[in-house]
Structures are given as structure tokens and as C-alpha cells.
Amino acid sequence: MELITVDVTQNTPYGLQKIDSSVSFRSFISFLESKADQEETVKRTFFSLVLERLKAEPGFNRQIPLTEVAAYKDQLSLVYGMLVPPVADENNVYWALSMPLGPVVFYGTAGFYNLITDQNHTGNLRCDLIDDNRDVYRHKMQMLYTFILERLYHFPPIHHSDMIITLKDDHSGLQKFYRLNVDNRFCDVYPKEALPELNLKEMRQDLMESFNLDVITRLLPVDLFRFEGFSIVTMTDVTGEHALEHIKSTILERQSYEPAAYFRNINESLKMLVENAHIDFGMLPVLKVNNKLVFDRNTLLYSKLMQTSTESSSAEEMYLSMATEYFRDPKLFFMRNLDTENEHKKELVKKLRNQQIESFALLPVYYDNRAIGVLEVYSRMENSIDEKVLARLDSALPLISQIMKNYIDEFNANIENVIREKFTSLQPAVQWRFRETAWHFLRDKAANPQNAVIENIHFKNVYPLYGAIDIRNSTVERNLALKKDLQLQFTVLTETFTALKQKLGFGLADEMTYKCKKWFSEIYDQTTDSDEMKVRDFLDFEAHPFLQHFRENGMAEYSRESVSHNKEKSEIKEIIDCYFEITDEQHGAAFANRRALETSMQQINSSVNLYLDLFKSEIQQSYPCYFEKFRTDGIEYDIYIGQSIKPDQKFSELYLKNIRLWQLTSMAAITKITSLLIPKMEKPLETTQLIFIHSSSIDISFRDDERRFDVEGAYNIRYQVIKKRIDKVRVKGTGERLTQPGKIAMVYFNEKSSEEYAGYIRYLQEKNTLCDDLEYLELEELQGVTGLRALRIGVNLENEWS
Template sequence: MKLDRLKLSIEEVPFKKSLSFVPLINKLKEHKTLNGSLDIQGEAILKLVEEKPELAKVDFNIKDIEKYKDEIHVLMSYFFTPVQYREEIGVVATPFDDQNFYFTPKYLELYGNENLTVEMVEQKEQDKCFKTFSMLFYAYSMILKRFYNFELGLGYLFMYKVTDKLNDLVKYYKLEFDKSCIDISYTGKLPQVSEEDLHKMINDPMNMDFWLETLPLDKFKFSGFLPFRYVDVSQIEVISSLKSQLLEKSSIINRNNFNQLEQNVRSLLELPNLKLGIIALGMNQGNVENPSDFWHGFLDADRFRCEDYRGTMYEEAGMQGMPVLVNDLSKKENPNHVEKALLDEGIRNIAIVPLYNDDELVGVMELGSNKAYDITFSKLRIIKDIIPVFSIAIQRTSEELQNRIEAIIKEECTAIHPSVEWRFSQAASNLLLKKERNETSQMEEIVFPNVFPLYGAIDVRHSSVIRNQTIQDDLMEQLDLVRNVVAKVNEIKAMPIYDQLIYKIDYFKDGIQKGLSSGDEMNVLNFIRHEVEPLFPHFEENGDEVTQTIANYKSNINPELNLVYKRRKDFEDSLGIINDCVTSYLEQEEEKAQSMFPHYFEKYRTDGVEHNIYIGESIANNLSFDRIYLKNLRLWQLIVSAELARKTDHLKKSLPIPMDTTGLILVHSQPLAIRFRQDEKKFDVDGAYNIRYEIVKKRIDKAKIKGTDERLTQPGMLAIIFSQEKEMAEYQRYLEYLIAAGYFEDQIEYHTLEDLQGVYGLRAIRVKVKNGKEEKDVLKLAEELKIEN
């Protein structure tokens, strides 16, 4: 719940309330009248009330609680049976008030234990406001149900975090209440609330001032009491926290973040002695390997490498795909070298959990303890649902490390695609021979003539619009936060200069709400950093309320960037996850595609991922080229594009900001030449005629269907652009087959495109990608199609 949007100008609830046991008494009498009898407990309560009629007062004086504590214990046994009284954390309070008058022993233990810290999960600065808001929300739910027959769905609004200071283990409790013993009365004529008013209220739930104006509460009275139970939701909350942490790019690389993960897993399993380890381990032809050098394991990576884990429980877990649990390492006969080292590290109880991503082993998780039998299979079942998230995290971490290594290689030397390494080696060898003959020379030009290009792209839809919106949202939040600071100071000690600052803040807000222009972000940040933030020390001299408001501002500021960086971070994380998914799958399938026929492949990230492929005899050293390989590669590209559309669509619901992707393929049947440019360390098309191909590539992503304003590229669809009829006929055959294979919906659209600058006569096929889970072997599909020359 975003409390910064909460609007509430009052501090106390505006309705009348009183403690009364009458609702309970009436409830029991009614039940007895309807059913003819009550259970022993109910009869005992009614008999007690007959003996002590003062308990049936409409307004029971809270000061008399101690006097009648034994009698009240009997009344409350209706809600807390003897077993529940002993085992549950419970409390009973006056209606919508902090006057608690009945407690279970575990409640008193919770709040009486000096080693436990109990705090609301919401921000402390807003506790009072949030409590009032929650009470009003609960009250309205009862009023709307009782007087207007309108059900207002409620989850739980109060959440408490309990931290054990001795071991830092954390538990979470949601607060549930029983409203069955509350009577509501109204003095005077009941306000008329239309259905339209009700919908306006529920559409703006955070604006409680609007609710109070629409349906005033000052004539309502709540009589009775509210029993509350603290329900343990630690597993749900800790698992949710773990998932959020693991989505962070540096979740397991950064040591501090990793330590926090370890502490959360301890809390989840309630094991203060637990140790967590994660290692990037894979299996290659039955052998253990570490593809990315990522290592947060129990044993030092400098002392133990992959080959040391062969024949151990680590390899066993990876081979079987199941966790391996050892209850007590010290009791094992003839422990191997790894088990001896673990014992030396104080590990007696250990579980090795394999981590899989797309059915491929990407690593193992270590769970260890210095106490035997700490970790059990029932404990492992608790973390079952977060194992896939750990797998994704280690996969992303491995890829990130590999990208860093590649970046260093690209900076220090040229990154050469394996398919063309032979040609660079040949050129380097020729250069060495010339230098040995004392000939003045430079490295020869590297050109591959007569190659066929394939181009494809998976693009994030409206990424620029979403990026601008996230910047707007973050700037607006920061302006609201800093305005709260200045407004609070002005409220305590009014000065004209504060009014001028508030005017300037509102001026920036109005401008940003209308749209983000070039320079707006820098102007806002410069104003805040140079004109407002330097005044904070002076502001804090005005008391604790101002200091708390400033602390709230600072808590929402990213310490590294010195600005609010929430929605932008969500956008960058979402874009990164999409690109990671696309890149990972593209690289995986491209590696397989090399077995068809060697070809040059390159990819690059924008707001999405684009790829270029060049295939031809000049690239394949000493291999004879046939157009069958080009056709196979085109079919491969179609299938991969469909699978990427499916994967990004499935990924959408788990992203911080859900984003759609579009797919695009450009068909070019004429061979061209590519030349390696030494200055940019990359390949480019060679020759004036071939440059047109590059121009087309750069402009087609915004192409529109002729005679409309509709963009060709659409979410969930694959667009194929071509300029020749024979290309269309070839791709039509592929699509008809892939429709039958379940990759696309059975409808092929044919379109003519609007002319682009310098590009005319383009046409397109568009098909809708069909949802599906089955992934066939991409390379075998060409054989099934029986492509002919």
C-alpha cells in the first residue's frame, strides 16, 4: 500500500464508541431462542450475566475491567477457548480504540520480552495516520454492510514485524479481528448515498477525507468490543521478501545483499545457526564445471575447484536433480576430502539443493548448520517455491559475470565470433610473414563476399513512453516529499520564503504533470539539491515533527544517485529481465544453429534485442555452401522468434512493470559483402548498393500499414518484411507449416507498408504467435518440412 498517497486530515475517529458486552449477550440469547439451547460455554456466560447484571450495561466503564476481570475472562472464553487462550497471541479492545482490556499470555509475553522488537511494517512516521485510516476503513466496511447492503472487500491492513535481538530471526504477524460483537446505531436521518457515490469512494480508497465528506460519521455510534488475533504469516512474507531480493541484479554477487538473503532464509526456516552458500555449477558431458566463476560456497574457491567436487554429494545432487541431505557429517564413515573440509568449517548438517533453469543445471544451493539434524526434508519443503527464483538469480549472475568478462575482452582486444576466427588468424599469419620479410605493411582487409543476411528484433513496446513516465513518477514523488518538508516547517513557523519555495515546487509539479520536456529533470534536481536540501539543517531546528519529515524524505532517496529512483529502477529491472531472457535463449539456440552451417552472428541490446546473421561459403572455411542452409536458418529464425514472443509474454506478469514485446524479421534475398572495420572493431555491409539494406533495417521498426496509422509491429505478433514476391511465397510455406506445428494462429495477414524515407515498395506478412508450452527441437523442424532447393 502506497501511504504517500493517503489523504487524511484528522487524527481521531469522528464517531462515538463505547465498551459493551450487550452484543455478545444478545447474540447468545438469540442463538438460544432459535435453537432451543446453547453449548456449556454459552449457558455459563448467560448464567454469569444473570448473577452479575452490571455486565449487561450498555456503556460498560473501562475502569471497572480490573474489578470484573474473572467474569470478563469467562465472557471472552467465547472467543478464546482454553487451548486458544494458551497458544494464541490475542487481545480484546474497545471499539476502534487502543484501550486493550483482555490479553492472552502469549500476547503479554510478546510485548513484555525485552529481547523482542515489535514494529508495524508500515513506515513509523505514518503509524498514527495509518492506524486512524485503518480504523475508519474497518468502520466504513461495517456501516456499508449494515445500512447500505454494500460489501467492501477487506484484506488485512495491520502487519507487525517481530525481531529477536539475540539471533536476528524475524517473524511477521497479520492482525485479524472479529466484528460480530459490534452494534452500530445512527442518530437522526440516515444519509443517502447513491451507488455512484459508493463507486467513487471505492475508486479512491486512499482519500479518506473524501469518504468522510460523502458519508459523515459523527452521528454513528459503535458499541461492543473487538477481539484481535495475531496470525503468523512469516512464511508468506519472508518468501515474498526473498523473491524481491532475488530479482535484484546484485542479489547474490554483492556480499552485503547475500548476507541479508542468508538472514531471511534463517528466519524462514527458523534456524539461527543456518549458513547459506550458492555456487554456479553445471554438468557438461557428465563432468562438473563452473561456467562463470561465481562462488559463494562454504569452501574457499581458491582451495577447491570443480574437479574436487567430482564423486561427492554435490555431483550426486546435480546428476539426480534432487536435494541430498546429510544429517550428521561427523558420523560418516570414510568421509571424502570435501566432507572433511566441511567438517573443518564447522558444518555438521548439510543439504545440497540443485538449481535448474530450463531443465539445465546452473548451480547448487548449500544449506548448512553446526548442529546435527537441524535441516530436515520438511524444512526443505518450505523453500521449495523459491528454488526457481534462486535458479533465475544464479543464471542472471552467471550471465552478468560472463558479460563483464566479454566487456573486458572487447576493451582490451577484439572479440571475434568463432565462425570467423579462422580468417583473422589467417590475416594475422600473413601480416607476421610480411614483417619477417621486413616489408612495411598493415593487416589486410577482412571481407566476406556473397553472404546472405538475416535480421531480427524483439523490441519492447512503447519503451520510451514508459521510461518517460517512470521519470515523471519519480520526480513527482520527490517533489511531493520535499514539499511535505517545507510545508511542515511553514506550518510550525510561517515565513514568506517558505511560501515562495512551495510555489516553486508546485510550479515544477504542474509542468511535469503536463509532460516531461528536455531539461526538466535536471532543473528539478538542481532546484532541490541547491535551494532546498541545504536548508534541512536549519529546518530541523524547528522540532521533532520536521526532523521526522526530513527523515522520511531521505529514506525514499536512493543514497547512490541522491534522487528518488523507484519506478525507473522497476523499468530498468523489467527491461533487463526481458533482455536477459531474450539474450539467453537466443545465444542458446544460436549455438545449436551453428551445427547446421557455420555463420556469423551478432546481437546488440537497445530497448530490446536485435540480431544480425550472415551465412555463405566465404564465411565457412573450406565448406561447400548450399541455399538449403539459408532456408534452414530462415526457418530456425521464425521458430526462435515465436518462442521468444512466448517467453516474454509468460515473463510479463512477473515483471515489476509489465511490458509487451514485438517481433520483427527483415528478409533480404540478394547476397552482399561484409567488411571488418578496424576503427570500430565490427562488421559492416560493404558497398553503396548494400548500404540500402542497413537503411531499411534502421527504419522499418516504425513502419505503418499503408492507408492507416497502425504500426506493423504489434504485441504478440511476428511481422516479416520483404520486397520480392518470391520471398513472400517462401515464407508463406514456412508459416503454413508452423501454423500446423502450433507456433502461430491460423491466420496470415498480408500488408503493404507506407513508404519510408528513401525506402519504397515494402510489403509484409504478419501472424499472431500462439500460446504454447511445448518446445520442439528447432533443428529437426527443417527436416520435417522437407525443404527443397
């Protein structure tokens, strides 16, 4: 025990102001006398002995000036013995006596003084204990006035939170947190004059809600009171609790953190929990798709073990192998010192050594009794990790499991979002209707399970907008590419069979050569779909089995007499291998034209898709609408907008006009984007742009069989029929296709639609987006459709748009 006087405020700006107080142990002695009278066990004798020793010194039973406290060291030791369990180690107990409700400590354990004062024991506080925060001052004043009101006004106790003090640990360099408790049961307060009358009801309300310091200090100035006795100050290490609370709050505020900052916060809290700045942590949640482990590099960034391998070409294979093996029987894996580990861990030790890691552990993490990941614990210092460290982490594992569960949920949600956005018709604009229908089904099922049915999901009176970006002459280009590739393939195949005939003297090779030349002639003349199927049958069931036989089984039984049988066998294999290299779909020359065409088409469709995704996002901002794309050789899309899509937001035709202008603008942008791609394509391709203007509203419903929306009703189906037939429509009297590269074609029935779009065209011409070549065209009749007209306008591909 030590007798050192320390003012814990050190004159900080918001320190608890000096109060009129004196040290006295009279209240404590009275307390012991009362306990002695009540006791009937051997404790009574013990209390009597302590009282006898305390009363033996008359000065101890009166007010003691702070300067004279040191004279009563033996008595203070007895006080300590009565208030603290005798088996406690004072080096690990943070306990002290202070002036009553005051900031001056005069007697305490070695542990207390070591904690709050500098290492030289000069009595100066450690600088990070001093907190000039006004909230701390407010907390102290609330404690003081609570005591006054309880003792003098018999006021009910007011709950106030504990005071937390932050200190930097000299050994670990980490912040530690201590809960400060002040026990005032041996303090007394005496008014120096008549007590003012208070409205206790209003006072209690104010103290509970706001604790207005200005009001209470005006009603009850501190200098009105005198305090006598002593306070007991204890500090409890709550670093572990604080670390766990910090992890909890970080989890709750997940959305406010960037992923790296989020993980860094968790990592720092775990360091605090294990009280070692040299230990770091990694997390590896188990991610699965269709119940199979998957390799996600974003998640693996938080795993030190996997970071050692992510740059390797075999990283995915290594992870899947290790994870599959580990999660068959997940358990604690611990290497205190990598130097001492046995041979079968050699590869793992090598990987960790590459990261200068000396100590390593894996802890399986469970959620609902199912392993969902691992927590890595590692250090670059030998023997830093031991059983004590791992035991401290036990309290954090439920929170770590929640973090990993959140990661897994986010991963699965992202998968579902992609499915919803890219592969299904369930878009945000209409999702509310599906939720409502699902709820109605569950409600009806609970009430009457036998008769519950899914409602028909439909939207009445919506305005449709249709657009199509088609690759010009895609069928012709596809047939031409196939023709060129087959010509090369049959040229090489003919040469291959001719060489085999020379090497083998096998009559059937001669017949195969004849068939190849015949096919070549037919391909050169014309290729139809039926021809292509017959060509494929010939290659798959005649030519290729013939070649495979001689490549795999050799030619001994057919070979002529030769002085070098092995040499001829090798030459035949080389000839056949050369043919199959040329006909390899991924790299062979006999697929070069088809690959070039496919690559170019993918370039176009990827660029169009990307732009339409941006277009889709933009149009949702003004009024929610349904937007669905279809993949053909190009891209088609449907847009539906109307009051029934968003019942709680008033619809106006202004939104329809706005989206029509946006559609025309986007078609112009797509025209320019695809034209700029032409020089970059292996096979230059052009696109055509088509819009169908439907002036009236239609009804749509969700088709369960196709998982998409379609029109309903006989009149509405006419819209669908027209939409499907106009892509090949021709200009009346000319035979010319309506859709042309570099232009936008707009098909319509109603002259009012023509006037509306003419206004949009003039606006875009002013912006230098469209050319000054607007055409008004009559179209040929389609089967069951008459009276179609069209506008056609060129897109300015040269100048910059304003």
C-alpha cells in the first residue's frame, strides 16, 4: 500500500471544482460498530479488534487534515483490510481512498498508483488519464448533486452511467479501458445554512431528461455545503468488454465503412481483446454457390494464408483443395512456432514464411452449429500466440460468426441481385406487386390451404415503348463466315486424305478424298441450313472417325513394306494432328471467320447492353418503369410505363413524353457507339436502329411459363404481332429495307405520333445529334397489318454532340 497524494484533475479546464471537504473516518467507525453489534459469528470478535485498534489513536476519530493523513498508515491499512478481500494481490487491485466526492487521492494500492501515475512515481498523472472533456465534468457534477439530493432531500437515486477512462498500456502499446467507480457511502454532507426549498417533482424530471447544470448550480451552489468522510475509488479493467462492444457497434454500422476500414476496425478490436499489438487476424468466410465452395478473391483479401497464394495461377485450386479438406472436420489448428513444426506441414510453413509469419492458428467459426468460416490468428513474433490468447478470443467468436454470416448473406444477395437484374423479369419497379401477391398467397394459404392460389399479376393501361438494335445482314454474314471456314477445312481435309492414301495405300482413303472434293464444290456454290447439317454429319460420322482410327491405332496392318515403319507411323500421326489443329474451334484457322464474326457481334452487344443499362437507370429517376431486354443477333427491349406500375405516385403523360425523347436520344447514341466500333472489329459490322411508336395504352400480365411479362387481350396482342414483323418491313414502292445503318427508323400508325416525334427530332437536330435528312415513308403491307408509316432520320456520326 502507498501513501501518495494525487489530484486527478491536475487543474484541467473542466475539472471538478474545489469543494469544502475534509477527511474523516467517523462514519466508517460507526459502520463497523453497527456491524459488530449485529454479528453473532466469529466476525464480531474481528470487528471488535479492528475497532479497538482504530479508536486507540484519538486523532483518527476526528477530522484529519490532508497533510496529516500519512501519520495514520497503520489505521489506513486496517481500513483497506476491511474493504478489500485479504487474498487480493494489491499489485493487481486498482483501489484507493480519496477526499469525499473530491478528486484528491491520498491512499491506495500499488496497482492503482502504477496505473494512474508516471513510471517515475513522482505523483504526476499519466497524461492520457487527464480528460478535459466537458462530458466528464458533467458526469462528475451529476454524481455530486445526486449525493446531495439523496442525503439532504431524500431524493430517489438517479441512474448515471459509469465513467470510462482510457489509458495506453506500457507493455503492449494498445489502449486499455477502465471503469471508474466512486463509492460515497462513508461520506456525509452538511449544509452551511438553511436548505432552500425545491420542487422535487420538477427537479427529478429535469435531472432525468437533461440535467441542466446551470439550473441546479444556481439553486444549490456547491459552496453551500461541507463534505466530510472519504470516498472509495476503484478501477476495473473493462478492455475486453469495450473491445466486444466496439466490434458490435462496427457490425451495426457496417454500411458506413469501406470494406478495408471495416476489417481494420475489427482487427484493432481483436488486438485490444488479446492485449497484444503484434498479433493480427484474418477472416475467411465459406462462400458457396449451389452448395459448392467458390473462390472469391475479394473475400480472400482478408485471409493472410490465402494472400500468400492469390498471385499464383493455382490459387483457386489450392484454396478449394485446402478448404474442402479443412471443413470436412473443422477444428483448432495451432502452430506456436513455425520452426518446430513437423514435416507434413512443410508446404504450409513455407507459404507462411514468405509473409514473415512466425506463429499461426486457425479457429473454426460456427453459426447455428454449422461451420461458416475460419478466424486466422498470426504474428511475426515467435511464441506470441498461446492458449491464453486463444482463450481470450472465445468471447469474440459469436460476433466473428455474425460478421462472416453477414459476408455470406451479402455474397448471396449479390448473386440474387444479378439473377433478378440479368436473368428474370422481377425488377424493382414491379417488385412491390410480386411481394403483395406473395403475401396474399401466404395469407390465403393460412386461412384455407386447399384453395389458396397465386393471383394473376397484371398491369392495366401502361404505355409500351419498343426498340431494336439489329446487326445488319447478320444471317448473311454468318453464312458467309461458315462458307469460308468450310472451304478451308475441306481443302485441308482433302490434302490429309490424299497424303494418307500415299502413305497407306488404303483404298478407302481415295474414296474419302473424292467425297471431300464433292462437298467442297457444293459449299462453294451455295450453303443452306440443310447442307450444313449434312456437312456436319459427314465430318462427325465418316471423316473424323477414319482419321481418329489411324491416329490412335497406327497403320501396321495396312502399311506397305518399309524400311522405317516407325518413321511412317510418326508422319501419319503428324499429318492427322495438323488437320485437327486447324479445325480446333478455339484456335484453329478453319474457325477463324466464325470466331471473328462472333467476337465482333459480342463487341457490339456488350457495348449496347452497357449503354442500355445506363439508359435504364436514368429513366427510373423520373418515374419508375419496367424495362426488359431480349438477346437476338442484336438487342431488343420493351419498356412499360403507367400509373399501375407505381400506384402511389401520380402519373402524367409528361413522363411518357420524357421517356420517348430519352429513347430517341439513346438510339442516336447507340448508333454512334456502334459506328465507332467498326475500325476495332475483326469483322466490321453495322447496326440498324428501330423504334415502334404505339400511341395508346395496353394491358400486360406476367406469364409464369416464360417468367416474363406479355401483352393480354385480343386488341393488345395486335401490338405484339406488329412489333415482331416490322424488323424486315420495306418501304412501299421501292423494295428498300426500312432499317438502314447510321439511321433511326420510327414506325407508327397515328399522325399525332408523327408530329410528336418530329418535335423531338427538331430538338436533337438543334443539338447536332441528328442530321437534316428526315424522311416520311409509307411501308408495305404486312400479313394482317395495313396502314403502317415511318419516320427515318440519319444520325450525325461526324461532329461532336452538344
